[in-house]
Amino acid sequence: MTNQLSVDHLVGIKELQKEDIELIFQTAEQFKNVLNRPIKKVPSLRDVTIANLFFENSTRTRLSFELAEKRLSADVVNFSAASSSVKKGETLIDTVNNILAMKVDMVVMRHPNPGAAKFLSEHVDAKVINAGDGAHEHPTQALLDSYSMRERLGDLAGKKVVIVGDITHSRVALSNIYCLQKQGAEVMVCGPTTLIPKYIHELGVLVEHDLQTALEWCDVANMLRIQLERQDVKYFPSLREYTMMYGLDMKMLNSLSKKIIIMHPGPINRGVEISSEVADCDQAIILDQVENGVAVRMAVVYLLAQKLRINA
Amino acid sequence: MSEKILLNSKEIDITITRLCWELIENHEDFSNTVIIGMQPRGVFLAEKIVAKLNELKKIDTLHWGSLDSTFFRDDFRNRTEHLLVHQTNIDFLIENKRVVFIDDVLYTGRSIRAGLNAIGSFGRPKDIELLVLINRRFSRELPISPNYIGREVDAISTEKVNVEWSILGKEDKVSLINN
Numbered sequence: 001m002t003n004q005l006s007v008d009h010l011v012g013i014k015e016l017q018k019e020d021i022e023l024i025f026q027t028a029e030q031f032k033n034v035l036n037r038p039i040k041k042v043p044s045l046r047d048v049t050i051a052n053l054f055f056e057n058s059t060r061t062r063l064s065f066e067l068a069e070k071r072l073s074a075d076v077v078n079f080s081a082a083s084s085s086v087k088k089g090e091t092l093i094d095t096v097n098n099i100l101a102m103k104v105d106m107v108v109m110r111h112p113n114p115g116a117a118k119f120l121s122e123h124v125d126a127k128v129i130n131a132g133d134g135a136h137e138h139p140t141q142a143l144l145d146s147y148s149m150r151e152r153l154g155d156l157a158g159k160k161v162v163i164v165g166d167i168t169h170s171r172v173a174l175s176n177i178y179c180l181q182k183q184g185a186e187v188m189v190c191g192p193t194t195l196i197p198k199y200i201h202e203l204g205v206l207v208e209h210d211l212q213t214a215l216e217w218c219d220v221a222n223m224l225r226i227q228l229e230r231q232d233v234k235y236f237p238s239l240r241e242y243t244m245m246y247g248l249d250m251k252m253l254n255s256l257s258k259k260i261i262i263m264h265p266g267p268i269n270r271g272v273e274i275s276s277e278v279a280d281c282d283q284a285i286i287l288d289q290v291e292n293g294v295a296v297r298m299a300v301v302y303l304l305a306q307k308l309r310i311n312a
Numbered sequence: 313m314s315e316k317i318l319l320n321s322k323e324i325d326i327t328i329t330r331l332c333w334e335l336i337e338n339h340e341d342f343s344n345t346v347i348i349g350m351q352p353r354g355v356f357l358a359e360k361i362v363a364k365l366n367e368l369k370k371i372d373t374l375h376w377g378s379l380d381s382t383f384f385r386d387d388f389r390n391r392t393e394h395l396l397v398h399q400t401n402i403d404f405l406i407e408n409k410r411v412v413f414i415d416d417v418l419y420t421g422r423s424i425r426a427g428l429n430a431i432g433s434f435g436r437p438k439d440i441e442l443l444v445l446i447n448r449r450f451s452r453e454l455p456i457s458p459n460y461i462g463r464e465v466d467a468i469s470t471e472k473v474n475v476e477w478s479i480l481g482k483e484d485k486v487s488l489i490n491n
Binding site: 004026030040041045047302 | 382383384385388393394396397398399429435
């Protein structure tokens with residue numbers, strides 16, 4: 001078992017080795033244990049300063065990262081593009097270098113442009129964690145999704161996971177595909193033709209357009225949100241029609257020959273991709289995902305902070 | 313490389329038996345005492361101590377667990393070799409209990425310092441004692457002293473005290489290795 005990550009930044013799951021994923025999960029398990037203690041905090045990062053730079057809206061990811069960093073005793077500064085000099089025309093590197101001049105060791109960044117985290121990691125002297133870059137990757141979401149699946153299913157090798165919905169605009173889908181495949185799981189994507197990238201089968205995933213068939217095949221269904229904010233043109237006639245074709249309700253869930261696990265990265269559009277009853281049923285592990293998110297992010301931040309040398 | 317055997321399997325058993333009687337002397341029926349094995353290697357000794365206590369006194373209600381103090385270490389960013397995190401397993405209350413830390417070798421004292429901080433996350437014990445199989449007397453970097461000692465060893469920093477346990481596939485043995 002390796003005891004350190006093979007990467008210096010978490011830009012995407014694509015760059016990780018299987019051993020890195022195992023190390024993150026093993027560390028996250030111990031942080032989950034910490035989060036269930038009367039005192040939910042450890043002093044490991046007491047001399048580390050982390051900047052959370054969110055150039056795009058986020059609620060749970062930003063809160064989850066902030067909580068994870070605070071549970072590790074790091075000093076945290078938050079930045080949101082809406083109230084910053086970015087609006088005044090400052091470039092990304094200038095913004096970040098100004099923040100780093102204040103002696104920040106690590107940057108957690110969400111940005112609307114794919115590749116922004118990689119670009120940053122190559123140009124600034126700090127550890128970079130990608131908290132979502134456009135429709136490219138959202139590595140910590142995929143890690144917490146896999147961690148939550150493993151809690152229910154054990155080893156994911158040979159398990160079948162279907163990702164349903166807006167695959168084209170989803171960074172969660174791409175990161176999940178990489179993450180699941182590195183653990184030996186089989187991945188299928190399901191959705192209307194317009195929301196599935198044309199060459200996605202080249203990633204080694206199966207493509208299915210019928211939801212019932214996909215659900216019969218899988219052990220886990222990850223229901224993605226329709227990202228209306230990223231859709232500049234109409235990809236389907238109406239939300240009502242999408243729900244009729246790709247919305248999961250209790251009737252369909254109960255009609256399946258086995259009990260599958262239902263996941264959702266949030267925020268949920270209740271009554272669109274899944275019904276309220278499905279979101280709240282025993283098979284849904286949506287709140288487990290949120291809880292595990294803090295532990296997994298603690299693990300990622302901790303393991304990258306290990307690589308910061310004192311006085312380096 | 314030279315190796316000097318400090319304790320063989322039989323001597324380890326005798327030492328553990330003596331340590332258990334010392335514990336019994338101070339903790340009687342262990343009704344308010346919990347045993348904590350320090351991860352990673354103190355856990356093997358803790359397991360043996362608990363089994364021996366059961367054998368000597370039939371204490372089958374004894375609470376014992378394991379504590380990993382990696383997140384509380386003060387050399388987190390100084391180490392060239394990163395530490396793997398191990399399981400902490402404490403599924404009982406610590407508050408107002410008498411806690412006995414168990415570790416195989418006491419060297420600089422830094423792991424125990426981290427353990428003292430880590431146990432605080434679970435509550436405020438009445439007191440904490442330390443039992444070690446080997447006490448390396450002249451290597452301490454912090455004012456930490458064990459309450460129960462299996463054997464005192466005077467070793468220089470280039471020497472390594474190696475503890476092997478039968479549960480890991482070898483016979484129980486403590487040796488001093490000089491590189």
